[in-house]
Amino acid sequence: MNSTAKHTANDAHKRIKDGLIDIYLNNLDLIEEHSSPLQNHHRQEAIQHFRRQGIPDPQSEPYRYSRLAPIFDRSYEKYFAPKNTSLSANDIFRCSLPNLQSQLALTLNGFFHPTDGSKLLTLPNGIMLGSIAQAAATHPQLLEPHYNSLAPNTTDGLVALNTAMAQDGIFIYVPHGTTMEQPIQIINLLQASESQMVQLRNLIVIEDRSQAHILVCNHTLSPAPFLSNTVTEVVAGSNAHIELVNMQNEHNQSAHISHTHIAAQRGAQVSTNTLSLHGGFVRNNLHIALLGEGAHANAYGLLLADRQQHIDNSTLIEHAVPSCTSHELYKGVLDDEATGAFCGSIMVRPDAQRTEAYQSCNNLLLTSRATMNAKPQLEIYADDVRCSHGATVGQLNEEALFYLRSRGIGEHQAKLMLMFGFAHEVVQHIGIEPLRHRIDELVQLRLNGELAHCHSCPIQHAID
Amino acid sequence: MLSITDLHAKIGDNEILKGINLEIHPGEVHAIMGPNGSGKSTLAAVLAGRELYEVTHGRVTLNGKNLLDMPAEVRAREGLFLSFQYPVEIPGVSMVNFMKAAVNEHRKHRGLEPLSASDFLKLMRERKELVEIDAALTNRSVNEGFSGGEKKKNEIFQMAMLEPKLSILDETDSGLDIDALRIVANGVNRLKRPDNATVVITHYQRLLDYIVPDFVHILYKGRIVKSAGKELALELEEKGYDWIKEQTDQQ
Numbered sequence: 125m126n127s128t129a130k131h132t133a134n135d136a137h138k139r140i141k142d143g144l145i146d147i148y149l150n151n152l153d154l155i156e157e158h159s160s161p162l163q164n165h166h167r168q169e170a171i172q173h174f175r176r177q178g179i180p181d182p183q184s185e186p187y188r189y190s191r192l193a194p195i196f197d198r199s200y201e202k203y204f205a206p207k208n209t210s211l212s213a214n215d216i217f218r219c220s221l222p223n224l225q226s227q228l229a230l231t232l233n234g235f236f237h238p239t240d241g242s243k244l245l246t247l248p249n250g251i252m253l254g255s256i257a258q259a260a261a262t263h264p265q266l267l268e269p270h271y272n273s274l275a276p277n278t279t280d281g282l283v284a285l286n287t288a289m290a291q292d293g294i295f296i297y298v299p300h301g302t303t304m305e306q307p308i309q310i311i312n313l314l315q316a317s318e319s320q321m322v323q324l325r326n327l328i329v330i331e332d333r334s335q336a337h338i339l340v341c342n343h344t345l346s347p348a349p350f351l352s353n354t355v356t357e358v359v360a361g362s363n364a365h366i367e368l369v370n371m372q373n374e375h376n377q378s379a380h381i382s383h384t385h386i387a388a389q390r391g392a393q394v395s396t397n398t399l400s401l402h403g404g405f406v407r408n409n410l411h412i413a414l415l416g417e418g419a420h421a422n423a424y425g426l427l428l429a430d431r432q433q434h435i436d437n438s439t440l441i442e443h444a445v446p447s448c449t450s451h452e453l454y455k456g457v458l459d460d461e462a463t464g465a466f467c468g469s470i471m472v473r474p475d476a477q478r479t480e481a482y483q484s485c486n487n488l489l490l491t492s493r494a495t496m497n498a499k500p501q502l503e504i505y506a507d508d509v510r511c512s513h514g515a516t517v518g519q520l521n522e523e524a525l526f527y528l529r530s531r532g533i534g535e536h537q538a539k540l541m542l543m544f545g546f547a548h549e550v551v552q553h554i555g556i557e558p559l560r561h562r563i564d565e566l567v568q569l570r571l572n573g574e575l576a577h578c579h580s581c582p583i584q585h586a587i588d
Numbered sequence: 589m590l591s592i593t594d595l596h597a598k599i600g601d602n603e604i605l606k607g608i609n610l611e612i613h614p615g616e617v618h619a620i621m622g623p624n625g626s627g628k629s630t631l632a633a634v635l636a637g638r639e640l641y642e643v644t645h646g647r648v649t650l651n652g653k654n655l656l657d658m659p660a661e662v663r664a665r666e667g668l669f670l671s672f673q674y675p676v677e678i679p680g681v682s683m684v685n686f687m688k689a690a691v692n693e694h695r696k697h698r699g700l701e702p703l704s705a706s707d708f709l710k711l712m713r714e715r716k717e718l719v720e721i722d723a724a725l726t727n728r729s730v731n732e733g734f735s736g737g738e739k740k741k742n743e744i745f746q747m748a749m750l751e752p753k754l755s756i757l758d759e760t761d762s763g764l765d766i767d768a769l770r771i772v773a774n775g776v777n778r779l780k781r782p783d784n785a786t787v788v789i790t791h792y793q794r795l796l797d798y799i800v801p802d803f804v805h806i807l808y809k810g811r812i813v814k815s816a817g818k819e820l821a822l823e824l825e826e827k828g829y830d831w832i833k834e835q836t837d838q839q
Contacts, residue, residue, distance in 0.1 A: 527676040530636050531690040531746060532664035532697070541689065545680025545729070552680075
């Protein structure tokens with residue numbers, strides 16, 4: 125970049141930062157009114173962190189493959205109170221998961237959207253699910269130890285921006301020794317006639333010896349450009365089991381930035397699956413901190429991108445104590461001029477002996493115009509450690525293609541089968557069986573070029 | 589059934605097949621033997637439609653149709669089957685989906701409706717028993733983590749599913765212990781019918797104890813240099829390939 129261009133870029137970043145701070149200051153009363161004291165308590169400090177950092181620029185190493193300025197440098201409408209809407213999810217929303225009885229929670233443009241009049245549901249076994257703002261107001265003692273405890277406000281301006289501006293989101297609480305039998309399904313909907321910037325804030329607390337499967341679906345329901353900047357903090361207590369599946373299926377005008385920060389205590393089993401099936405611009409940050417001995421993390425990811433889509437995953441698996449294990453597998457299929465990135469860091473802290481950490485990232489480029497940047501990064505400060513990493517970027521296996529064709533399967537179908545098989549290696553790790561089958565179907569539709577959104581979702585049909 | 593006339597093929601600038609002539613009729617079993625590098629596997633690959641090789645001259649017909657004009661998948665649907673020397677592992681693609689797609693493509697080619705899920709599973713079960721393949725193998729991804737023997741059995745299982753008119757078994761015996769060899773050979777023999785034919789490509793005579801050929805051809809330097817009955821295989825076993833090489837090189 126020459127110096128003039130650099131100045132222009134810096135100017136843009138400063139303009140964006142100042143603009144966002146102005147919005148914050150001008151709307152602070154409204155922001156606070158439609159949130160909770162606990163959240164409001166953190167805003168002042170957070171906006172200072174944002175003022176110091178701004179939005180990350182391409183010179184900042186963690187964001188070198190994703191240019192944020194063009195995403196933020198659009199005019200977005202921001203509103204700071206839940207919109208009055210006729211969306212009656214109970215009646216019309218049946219997100220297509222045959223055979224999956226799930227406990228459903230909805231957000232609309234960053235605010236919890238009650239489907240039965242209640243903003244916070246408490247199940248007989250003590251499990252809570254609902255609006256984070258509501259929960260923070262009525263049960264502050266449950267949130268206070270955890271809210272904003274994992275979010276890196278000091279090192280990522282986007283997280284600080286979220287802490288300063290986010291008003292609502294989802295709170296999930298699974299008390300000690302409780303198993304949530306049904307999967308919890310969170311559906312984040314974006315629907316507006318004008319472009320929107322949405323800051324969503326979630327907190328998931330799974331206490332000791334508890335279990336939960338959580339599916340998060342992100343959808344755009346109207347064609348306006350959206351920018352969502354979501355922070356999710358997940359606390360997994362000792363021997364807790366949590367599976368978090370994050371499915372992104374948004375249109376080409378959408379920008380989706382997610383920050384997921386997970387802390388796993390002794391013996392906890394954490395499994396994440398980040399499925400970027402469709403989206404104009406996607407950036408996922410995932411940080412799993414293994415803080416208690418015997419904790420285990422699985423981090424899986426799949427990206428399917430075509431046209432000019434851009435999907436960037438940045439992960440950090442942190443082995444802070446001895447005897448933890450982690451297994452990470454990210455795969456990408458990129459078509460047309462799509463661009464993708466994967467930066468996978470594994471950090472093994474001093475004393476974290478007997479660590480086992482494995483990472484691989486495999487990518488298929490279907491055209492010569494698609495690009496993928498894969499960057500594994502290992503920092504190991506202990507000596508009794510087994511770590512491996514591998515990254516590949518390549519084309520479909522010609523031998524395998526011929527093998528399928530030699531059995532009578534046409535070239536086009538054979539290619540689809542190979543791509544599907546490639547993706548299935550990620551999908552197969554989803555623990556919720558009906559969901560796994562459904563995702564397989566969605567991947568198939570996507571690879572066939574037939575997926576602009578989840579087909580059998582009536583809400584989306586209603587909007588179409 | 590299969591008629592090969594003066595077939596020449598090369599890879600890069602290297603001509604490997606230098607004028608193959610071969611006639612195969614329904615009900616026959618042909619063995620093609622020859623020293624390493626003689627072109628046996630190339631012949632199999634060229635017949636199956638591998639684009640890596642360029643056919644520079646000659647003609648091949650399968651039941652009167654010009655084979656060389658067809659892409660690999662159409663050759664398969666027309667009844668040609670290649671059992672690979674090195675079957676490919678395809679992670680993430682299940683045997684069931686693979687075979688379902690293949691069987692239904694064959695049916696479509698013959699103007700038939702796709703098989704129902706239950707009919708398909710019934711067919712799988714029958715054919716698994718026929719070729720003595722472990723039922724669990726078909727629950728896995730194609731060849732993934734299969735042993736050498738399992739891979740070869742899986743080839744014969746696919747052959748049983750697709751019921752080809754002409755099967756080419758490329759070094760099916762390589763890497764097999766005697767038990768696996770017997771199972772594979774039994775499978776091939778059970779699939780034998782008066783209206784189909786088999787070409788067995790092998791380096792050793794051993795397999796031919798189990799799959800008894802009607803004709804044995806010796807391929808050397810890209811040509812068939814000798815053809816005779818099954819006794820030729822025994823002669824080769826006894827004397828090795830050197831006498832053939834000498835004879836041919838002198839000519």
